[in-house]
Amino acid sequence: MAVIELKKINKIFGSGISRVHVLHDIDFSANRGQLILVVGPSGSGKSTFLTIAGGLQTPTSGSVEVEGKAVEQLTKAQRDKLRLNQIGFVLQSYNLVPYLKVKEQFEFVDKVKRQGNLNKEDLAGLLKQLGISNLVDKFPGQLSGGQTQRVAIARALYANPDIVLADEPTAALDSQKVEEVGQLFQDLAKQRDKAVVVVTHDTRLLEYADKVYQIMDGKMTESAKQTD
Numbered sequence: 001m002a003v004i005e006l007k008k009i010n011k012i013f014g015s016g017i018s019r020v021h022v023l024h025d026i027d028f029s030a031n032r033g034q035l036i037l038v039v040g041p042s043g044s045g046k047s048t049f050l051t052i053a054g055g056l057q058t059p060t061s062g063s064v065e066v067e068g069k070a071v072e073q074l075t076k077a078q079r080d081k082l083r084l085n086q087i088g089f090v091l092q093s094y095n096l097v098p099y100l101k102v103k104e105q106f107e108f109v110d111k112v113k114r115q116g117n118l119n120k121e122d123l124a125g126l127l128k129q130l131g132i133s134n135l136v137d138k139f140p141g142q143l144s145g146g147q148t149q150r151v152a153i154a155r156a157l158y159a160n161p162d163i164v165l166a167d168e169p170t171a172a173l174d175s176q177k178v179e180e181v182g183q184l185f186q187d188l189a190k191q192r193d194k195a196v197v198v199v200t201h202d203t204r205l206l207e208y209a210d211k212v213y214q215i216m217d218g219k220m221t222e223s224a225k226q227t228d
């Protein structure tokens, strides 16, 4: 069963002369154990798609189902709970808390979500894998773009979500770090049975993907991915 499914999603911003139709009849699904890429140029609708998939924005029409439940039929409280417990976001803006040190970003997650987060050992392993163990006492403002990106990835994964939604998670990374992050996302999908959805224009991630969608002017198509 698809863990997340979008059916005939449309998104229109504004009205009259400022009306923009950003997403057109988007159909999309992701299963556990899959790393899925959505590739498209700037302005094609990637972030809009991802924030709708994760319930941060509502579509103009169409439905989003998470584990078979239609998100639009949930109450706000239920939607918040679903986001908190099942979805991990790595947003384009990183959304780290500016006045908390890196290690405190994780403690902050513990305050918001008390159960089911990684234990100390797994967190240490994750930080090591991402090459950021030495940054735990720094504030976000003291990090480079690539370091910030990796901390944001760690923070999203710390809550151990079933679904990971990542927006351009490799934009600021050099090729070696891209490989490491690609491998990490693939491991999460395969070894921890998560659905990992990455929107990007970074074609360096293609080799790690199980399924690839193209998005162009708000229209999405599944593209054939050669699996060896």
Ligand SMILES: Nc1ncnc2c1ncn2[C@@H]1O[C@H](COP(=O)(O)OP(=O)(O)OP(=O)(O)O)[C@@H](O)[C@H]1O
Binding pocket: 013, 014, 020, 022, 040, 041, 042, 043, 044, 045, 046, 047, 048, 049, 092
């Ligand atoms: N709140 C909004 N109001 C009006 N237009 C919007 C809004 N959000 C996005 N758009 C428009 O929707 C289109 C798609 O934006 P979106 O941010 O989803 O693209 P993107 O593929 O993520 O681009 P990038 O690669 O630059 O991040 C753009 O034309 C953008 O201007």
Ligand SMILES: [Mg+2]
Binding pocket: 046, 047, 048, 092, 167
């Ligand atoms: Mg974007």
